[in-house]
Amino acid sequence: MAEVAEKVKQKEPLFSKKNKGLMTDPLFDNNPITIQVLGICSALAITAQLKASIVMAVAVMFVLAMGNVVISLMRTIIPSKIRIIVQLVVVATLVIIVDLVLKAFAYELSKQLSVFVGLIITNCIIMGRFEAFALGNGPWKSFLDGIGNAAGYGLILIIVGFFRELLGSGTLLGFQVLGDPIEKTGLYALGYENNGFMLLAPMALITVGVIIWIQRSRNQSLIES
Amino acid sequence: MSLKNKLHNLKEQYKGKKMAPAFNAIHTFLYLPNETTHSGSHVRGADDLKRTMNMVIMAMVPCLIWGMFNAGYQHYSAIAGGTPEFVSFFDHLKYFFTLDNLLIGAQKVLPLVIVSYVVGLAIEFLFAVIKKHEVEEGYLVTGMLVPLIVPVDTPLWMLSVAVAFGVVIGKEVFGGTGMNVLNPALTIRAFLFFAYPTWMSGDKVWVHQAVERAGTPDAISGETMLGMLAQKKELSYSIDEAFFGFIPGSVGETSTLLILIGAAILIFTKIASWRIILSGVIGALAMGLIFNGVVSQGWITEGSKFYDLMSLPFWNHLVIGGFAFGITFMATDPVSGAQTIKGKWWYGFLIGLFAVMIRVFNPAYPEGIMLAILLMNVFAPTIDHYVVQGNINKRLKRLKVKTA
Numbered sequence: 001m002a003e004v005a006e007k008v009k010q011k012e013p014l015f016s017k018k019n020k021g022l023m024t025d026p027l028f029d030n031n032p033i034t035i036q037v038l039g040i041c042s043a044l045a046i047t048a049q050l051k052a053s054i055v056m057a058v059a060v061m062f063v064l065a066m067g068n069v070v071i072s073l074m075r076t077i078i079p080s081k082i083r084i085i086v087q088l089v090v091v092a093t094l095v096i097i098v099d100l101v102l103k104a105f106a107y108e109l110s111k112q113l114s115v116f117v118g119l120i121i122t123n124c125i126i127m128g129r130f131e132a133f134a135l136g137n138g139p140w141k142s143f144l145d146g147i148g149n150a151a152g153y154g155l156i157l158i159i160v161g162f163f164r165e166l167l168g169s170g171t172l173l174g175f176q177v178l179g180d181p182i183e184k185t186g187l188y189a190l191g192y193e194n195n196g197f198m199l200l201a202p203m204a205l206i207t208v209g210v211i212i213w214i215q216r217s218r219n220q221s222l223i224e225s
Numbered sequence: 226m227s228l229k230n231k232l233h234n235l236k237e238q239y240k241g242k243k244m245a246p247a248f249n250a251i252h253t254f255l256y257l258p259n260e261t262t263h264s265g266s267h268v269r270g271a272d273d274l275k276r277t278m279n280m281v282i283m284a285m286v287p288c289l290i291w292g293m294f295n296a297g298y299q300h301y302s303a304i305a306g307g308t309p310e311f312v313s314f315f316d317h318l319k320y321f322f323t324l325d326n327l328l329i330g331a332q333k334v335l336p337l338v339i340v341s342y343v344v345g346l347a348i349e350f351l352f353a354v355i356k357k358h359e360v361e362e363g364y365l366v367t368g369m370l371v372p373l374i375v376p377v378d379t380p381l382w383m384l385s386v387a388v389a390f391g392v393v394i395g396k397e398v399f400g401g402t403g404m405n406v407l408n409p410a411l412t413i414r415a416f417l418f419f420a421y422p423t424w425m426s427g428d429k430v431w432v433h434q435a436v437e438r439a440g441t442p443d444a445i446s447g448e449t450m451l452g453m454l455a456q457k458k459e460l461s462y463s464i465d466e467a468f469f470g471f472i473p474g475s476v477g478e479t480s481t482l483l484i485l486i487g488a489a490i491l492i493f494t495k496i497a498s499w500r501i502i503l504s505g506v507i508g509a510l511a512m513g514l515i516f517n518g519v520v521s522q523g524w525i526t527e528g529s530k531f532y533d534l535m536s537l538p539f540w541n542h543l544v545i546g547g548f549a550f551g552i553t554f555m556a557t558d559p560v561s562g563a564q565t566i567k568g569k570w571w572y573g574f575l576i577g578l579f580a581v582m583i584r585v586f587n588p589a590y591p592e593g594i595m596l597a598i599l600l601m602n603v604f605a606p607t608i609d610h611y612v613v614q615g616n617i618n619k620r621l622k623r624l625k626v627k628t629a
Contacts, residue, residue: 191380197420206394213398 014140022144026152033156034212035222038124043157044204046116050173053161055102055109057154059117061147063094064126068146071134078135087130088121095120125153160207168198229256246353250360274402278365280494284487285369285554288477289338291470293330294321295480296377299473300329300433303445311466321471333433334476337372340381344388345371352397363402363409363560364392370410370554373477374547374595375417376430383424387417407602408561411595418595426590428452431473447473450545451584451592454533467544478550481543488553497557500566501573505552506543508577513539516585534585542581551594552576561602565612572608576601 032038039060046052070090071078078086099117102110110117120126129149134142165171170178170188179186181194197203216222232252239245254275298321302308309320345364353360371388391413396405418425429435432447439446450472453460462472470480478484491497516535519525525532543549556562556576563572576597583593590596 191382193383193421193424195386195420196422197416200419209398210394 019144023148026148031152032125032149034215039153042116044201047160047204048164048199050161050165052112053157057157059098061150063120064150065143065146066094067091068134068142069139071130072139072142075135091121091126164198167195170194246359247350274362278362281366282369284490287483291480291483292476293334294326296333296433297326297329303432303447314469333377340384341371342368344385345392348392361402367409371413374414374475377433377476383421387413390416403560408555408558411599449474457533478547481549484549484553498569500569501557504570504573505577508574509542509581512578512581513542531585546592548594556598563605563608565609568608568612572601
């Protein structure tokens with residue numbers, strides 16, 4: 001009896017190598033944005049500021065991890081014909097929770113993110129993970145998968161947000177790290193000026209493109225034939 | 226030992242090494258390469274990519290020299306409170322070709338040329354060494370175009386950032402010379418325009434020192450003709466002055482006369498497509514005529530913010546602003562333009578059409594040729610696709626008639 005129990009335990013350690021892989025793979029070699037090219041629209045829309053990027057990353061992480069768990073728990077009872085509707089209901093519920101929390105505790109940010117919090121519902125990463133993973137795996141694995149994918153998404157968002165805010169507004173999280181553009185201190189005293197192009201959506205696309213370029217030239221196996 | 230031999234020895238010395246492309250480039254830039262083909266049949270021609278590029282540069286040199294004098298001419302005119310009265314072209318040259326004017330030009334324009342070439346070629350060499358291919362000649366023309374299409378007071382660091390962006394994102398990511406979708410020079414200008422709009426538009430940037438002097442008792446300004454029209458101010462230059470180039474504007478684009486000479490050189494040497502230039506002019510005239518018609522029909526009143534630009538006599542659009550420069554030197558870029566003969570007609574026509582349309586309807590940015598060319602660059606492959614498909618369909622039909 002004891003042996004059997006041990007076997008079961010050995011079969012499923014919480015952070016087995018495979019389970020860890022669920023979390024770390026989407027960070028780099030299977031990144032939802034740079035490799036699967038999902039969730040681009042929000043990556044372009046809200047990354048003009050680092051703070052918004054971080055909040056968006058956290059929001060998506062909450063929705064994706066929770067949603068994956070809920071879908072995974074219900075996976076045996078969802079009729080496959082209406083599974084998309086069920087998934088939408090789950091994700092909509094979670095998004096509304098996030099939206100209300102943001103409105104209650106971070107009103108300014110919620111206004112900045114505007115419609116894009118609501119649009120998490122249509123974020124391809126979320127539906128993609130529900131369909132591809134949560135419907136076929138247990139809740140714990142689904143939870144890890146959700147955290148991993150959202151982290152991969154958030155990582156790119158934060159990198160893009162970092163460069164766009166630094167070069168576009170000369171600030172980071174609202175702090176003027178390059179000096180004051182009006183008082184002409186720091187770099188601005190030397191004639192430096194903020195790059196307005198960084199604040200426009202095309203530059204977000206180009207920044208994501210450059211990340212993809214760097215990633216693929218470092219890891220040639222990612223290049224499609 | 227002659228320089229050629231020295232270079233040749235250097236090249237042999239570095240053969241197969243990492244820096245080889247850099248030495249090869251210097252050697253072949255200055256001299257005819259020693260390698261020749263010995264077998265097989267091939268197209269024979271004295272011109273290679275380098276000579277072609279150099280021809281375009283030579284066609285632009287008059288514009289550059291004019292731009293240098295004009296930098297000083299505009300500067301001193303603005304200080305004096307206005308340009309000297311324009312009587313005739315040759316009479317006016319005595320105000321124009323002065324040493325003082327040239328000194329300002331040498332101070333302001335030459336650094337732009339140098340920075341543009343140094344930054345751009347450095348990136349080209351870097352990519353050639355990393356990617357292990359020969360240095361490509363494409364930047365030779367871009368490097369000359371860039372200083373001609375920016376305002377005279379553009380800060381040099383901005384220019385270097387823009388050149389780096391344009392060469393890397395506009396060209397190298399697509400695979401280098403010959404593979405780019407967009408015209409690199411215009412990519413650089415578009416970057417500058419969207420990144421630093423205060424340095425690329427308004428009434429302060431076109432005259433040397435106008436930005437520095439703003440807010441002081443010595444303040445000067447100089448508005449381009451398009452800027453005046455967009456803001457419904459009275460034009461202070463005649464169309465003759467605009468044709469000869471005694472007006473403020475980006476460094477090299479003011480003199481339509483010299484651009485025409487450049488165009489003649491390019492068409493004579495068959496480097497630029499006369500079809501694109503001609504159809505571009507037709508397109509601009511057509512759009513100008515449409516707007517003139519709208520005004521004469523009374524559909525638009527004098528109070529409208531588009532009135533001044535719309536009622537401008539249609540042919541004036543060819544002379545003022547950067548239209549002539551763009552359609553001659555940038556729309557005809559053989560890489561980013563349309564390739565088929567029929568496609569070239571459409572490509573040029575639409576550039577002309579859009580250039581004037583953007584001019585009129587976008588008062589915040591009163592020059593449309595840059596965006597028009599970039600837009601049509603993107604559509605050029607589509608145009609070519611339909612031309613080719615159309616030809617295939619036509620011939621298929623002929624086949625059917627024969628067999629039937």
